[in-house]
Every structure is written in C-alpha cells, then in structure tokens.
Amino acid sequence: MSTPIIELKQVYRHFKSGREIVPVLQDINIAVKRLEFLCLVGESGCGKTTTGKIICGLLPTSQGVVEFEGADIASLRGDGYRRFRRSVQIIHQDPYASLNPTQTVADMLSYPLLRHKLAPQRRGVMQRVRELLDLVDLTPVEDFIEKYPHQLSGGQRQRVSIARALTTQPSVIVADESVSMVDVSIRIGLLQMMMDLRDRLDVTIVFITHDLALAKYFAWDGRIGVMYLGRLVEIGRTQEIIRDPQHPYTKVLLSAIPEPDPEKTRSKQHIQLRSEDIPRLTELPPGCSFHPRCPWYVQDVCDQEVPELSIPLQSGSDVEVACIPLERGSELALHGS
C-alpha cells in the first residue's frame, strides 16, 4: 500500500478561552490517500475547519502528528518545509473575506509565483497567471486579469481563490465550505470544476462541508468522514454511508435532512433525538459525547467508555464507526423500548 499523502495520527487540538480549555479536536486519525475524494462533514463546532487548518499546517496540533508523504510536518525545516507549504493549499469559505480588496487579480496570482520563484521573470509570471485563469474558466482572461475583487461576482471571486490556491502547483487542496457562499444555480458548476482539476492536475482535494447532499455528490466515488463534537464518529465509503449509515449520529442526521422532492421529503421517517441540546465543548458528557442525545443509548455502557473508531463485529463492510454497542456487535435498540 502506498504512503498516504496526508496522515493525521492521534491528533488533539485545544484552544484556550479565558480560563477554560476547549478541546476542539480529540483523537483524530485520518489517512488521506493520493487522489481520493475525501469529504469531512459535520455541524458547526464539530472541528471540521480546525482539522482542515491542521492538515495545511496553518495550526499546530496540541498533541499528535501530521504527516505529509510520510514525514512529520513538525520536523520539516528549510526546503522540506517550503515544499510542504507549497504542496498543501487551502480555499476558504468566504471569497468576500479571503481576497485582498486592494489587489487586482493579477497581483494576487503573481505574488505566490514570485515569492516561491515558480516562474521566470515578469513575462513568465504573467503567462502563468493567464494559464491559471484559463484553468478556472475565467475567460476571456483579459476581462478578469486587471479586475479588483469588488468588480467580480461571488462565483467569479471563488474561482479566483481557487486559481490562487493552484499557483504553487499543490498536490493537496483543502476546500473548506468552498461553495457554500455561492448561489445555488452556480454552486454545482464550481464543484464540478474542482473535481475536474483533480484529474487534470493530479491534486487531491479534501472537501469540508456541512451539507451532506453536497458531500455525497462530491465524494460519490470516495469516502466521507462524519464528525461530531471534535471526534470522527464514522468514516468509510460514501455510497455505503449514505445508503446505510451505521453510527446513530449519522443515522439521525441523514433522517433529518429535507429533500428537494415534496413527496419523498414528506414521507421521510425522522428519528427523534432524546435531547435537542448540543453539549458545550467545555462540558462534554462522559463516555460517548453523543449519548445524552442518542436514541439508541445503552445505559452504563455509552456513558462510561469513550468509543474508538473500529469496524463493527457483525459488519460486512469496512466502514469504521465509533460506537460501543455496534463495536460489540449488538443490534441497536431504541432507548427505553
């Protein structure tokens, strides 16, 4: 088996908030395979953005190791570190905030090229800028090259951010909610373009979103990792997870999502949570963090031990789930029934 391009090993991350310590990520283990479609999904506060930043080296871990092509990124120095920073790029959610309003498209795209000496002389740089704009379908290039962000629409701005991430010829791009701010009618076009770039440029894309339908579309031939309150609770092949979710949280989540189809959405069975209150990260419940809300909660089991990701005993697939009753091969039974 080839080395994963990125691997997170027992990664923890805490933030200090006043006197409190907020555990934002706990025991995250993910191996990103080269050119796979991997999507991290979860609700706000689940730690998906923090995971993205850690992958890019924009945040250090509090504990645990991040490896890029087998090398611990914390140990990289000099050329090795520069190569890592060039190779792993991020596209942020909000193109209104992530582009500098005082720079033209040409300025923004040429700076990294000059900084990393990726194109010879001035003319080479401009040539490369044109190629990049062409790659993200901002054509005719002349119409965009001298524009400032405020002269572009939301979709066009996001294309500029994508082009900017491509300047350093990365092998990994973390796309953090990169299409969420864009209008519905052009969202899929942007996503399809990113999927094409993977094939054309050999870049592995880790896609982060709260929208499971979008995740399903993006990672149909890949994997989804579901996060809840700082932990990965289920990870495996997208098609299996969408068709037959294992973890109680994934089950509840999929059952709750409305569908753009009146008859289907109205006949959908919704699983009721035991509690709608989301625990605060600073006051996480003991055992499995989902147990106070879980409809299949088993007393004296789920509130005692923290579950780890594993393939359940009775499972015919290789989807990994963090749930103790499942791990032991028991059938889930609704609590109190």
Added chain:
Amino acid sequence: MSLILPPDIVLKVDDLSIVYRTDRGDVKATANVSFELRNGQALALIGESGSGKTTISLALIRKLPKNALVTGGRILYQRNEKIKDVLELSDRQLREFRWNECAMVFQGAQNAFNPVLKIHRQFEDTAQSHGWTDKTAVRKRALSLLELVRLDPERVYDAYPHELSGGMKQRTLLALGVLLNPQIVILDEPTTALDILTQRAIIDVLNDMQRQLDFSIIFISHDLSLAAEMADHVATVYAGEIVELGAVNDIFYQSLHPYTHGLLTSVPTLEHAQDLLQSIPGSPPNLIAPPAGCKFHPRCAFADDTCSKDSPPLTDDVGGHLAACWHTDRLLASRKARV
C-alpha cells in the same frame, strides 16, 4: 372604491413594482409581482440572493429601506370581509396591521432580541405597544406558545437571550411572532445558518404551529428542500419577477420555467443513487440594467430572438400553474426526450 375578494383570500398582491434609488442608478428590485395568499396556506418564495424576494416581503409590511420607492401596484389585505390596501394605510393603521395582522420573523434570530432585556420583557413590550397591557394574560398566552414551540416555557420566559441557544432563540422568536394572533406570518430564511438537527426541529415546530393556530405563511428561502417540505404553493423569483407560480408538486415535478427547472437540476439529493446535476450557466443579471425581453434569456438554453425582445407574461397554462416563458413547450419536450 369597492373591492370584492373571495373570502378565503387573506392577501392579494397586484402588479407590485419597487425600485431602489442608488448613486449608480435605479435598481429594479421588484417588477410587476402578483400573487395571492389563501387562508391557512404556506407560500414559498424561492430564489437566489439578489432576486428580490426579501424586497417583496418587506413591502408587505411596509418596512422597505428609505431609498426604496413603490412605483406601482397594490397590496390588498382582507380580514372579516374588510379589504384594505397596505400601501394606503395611515401610520396608526399600519401600526395595528403590523404584528396584529401580519408578523415578520427576520433572518438571523440571534440578533432579533434585545440582549439586555429578559425574554418576558420583550413579550410584554410587544403586547403593550399594541394596546395589550394585562401582563398576566400576556404571560399566559406566551407560556402556552413557548410550550407549543417545544421549549421549557417558565425557564425561557425568565431567561436572557444569551442563555438560549440559536435554535431556542429562533423558536422563541416564532412564539413572539404569533403572540398577537396574526393572520399572516412572514418568515425570512427561517432555517438558514442553523444546524441540520436544529433546522429539523424548527420545521417540525412550524408545522405544529400552523396546524394549531391557523395562520397563513409566506416564507422566503433559497433552500428548495425547505420549500418541498413546507410549502403548499411555490413562487420562483428571478431578477425581481415571479417567473413561475404553482402548487408545490407542479413546481417540483412539472416545472414549466427553465429557471425553476435549472434550479432543480442543480441541487444534489440524498435519495437518488447518483445525481446528474448541471449548473445554470452565467450569473444573475445586474438589476440596474437588466437584459431586455425575458430577463433569464442570456442564461437560457431554449432562448431565441423573441426572448431577447419581448418580456413573457406570467400566464396560466394548466389549472393554476403559471409560468412566464415563451417556450414552455420546449422545456416539456426536452424533458420528455430525456425520459
């Protein structure tokens, strides 16, 4: 002026046009919009950002920004067989109309409450400013409404806004919205920016409320799934115009306007094995200088010369399903060809 409307119509918007005066020119935010709202009905206005759906809803309660100008149309409101034009209400009448007759729940419940006042004060203030001063009665009504939205009534009523989560605030706001028993409730993006499980709770609560309290809903959303789930009728808004209007099943299964069709083919689902999705090419037009003819024609696969010259009227093709398109037949034919 004597007007007669069928008794079950609570609101009738007639040929409403609104422009925003800006330094760069007039933004034609709403153009010749007409629709009706029936008693107990849930109407969804769906469209993308900048399509003018919020402008329409703000006009209904006359809460448009200062630079907005209503250039034509009427907004007729009926209760107990009395009909009034909202645009002609005096300040006093308008004050009565708002909240008593028509309440609006704005987007972003987080910011709708005054952070330094407890929730009960905000219920009492609202009641008082509409002439209801009996605090005990207000409390009784408020507690029953809070229970209806599945909150712990006593606890929430005595809490400060910061003690409530986003979803709890949104539900409290819904309760506050119907405090004075309005006939119409306008919801602007009621679930946007909420987590999936919180969204589900809000949708369930809204369905409960509507069943028990008997009001009509207009909700504004860019989320097609929400419309599929909650609406009886759907209006698609594009570039300030209603381009399609019909019963929810007609819109979702038999759309007649290429824009609605395009929206539907650009949202991924969870149900289908693998979606064949396609974005609509181009981007929404600039409303200072919208394209001539049909405003959608530069992005439309079925457009021809007629579309770039003449603006299609919103016409009724089949029993109450309206579309503003010269070539609905082409869309239908292409759909048939694919099946």
